[in-house]
Amino acid sequence: MTPVHVKTTLDGRKVEVIGRYVCLDGQPESDALVVIEEHPNRQAILQAVPKATHVAGRIPLTMAEASVAQAALRRANDQFDGSQHAINERLRKGAWQKVFAEGAE
Template sequence: MSTYVKTTADGRKVEVMGTAVYLAGKKETDRLIPVQEHPNRAAILNAVPNATHMAGRLPLTAEEAAIAQTALEAAKAAYDASPLGIAERIRTTQKNAIANRD
């Protein structure tokens, strides 16, 4: 399942598939960064004044970021509740416990 976010100026689709944002079917990032926290915020705001978040190298408006963030959170919640997600948390906990013990 994918969630459409926007189409870039050159016609490529930006979608959320699973727990990542994809550009034209290739993984771009797995999280959004607010422009105000980005190291190149001045250049981003100069190029795209209405950008509020960055998804990798993709600037997103507030509406687009809300769509993407909602889809990412839903996918993460579904993964966390799945047997694979539960097994991953158990594996990580055991790994940390062994590391702390030694």
């Protein structure tokens, strides 16, 4: 899958969406974006990056960057892989999402 460039950090590392993950310098960081208002450490993030609207793992993103990342994540998620491994992975993630939604930590 072709990486989608989101931004370059101040220290020169690339933030890209590769497959279903937002990656920092080629290493998976997160598979979803979190709106800054929902993040438990939002005050510290906004103090460091005032224009941040979303975070992907430990990467703050502006609205434009988040839009690029979200679109790439949706495109990757829409591509259906019918292999047994891919189906098992989707079921595993769905089960964990349900457990966390019900209050497990």
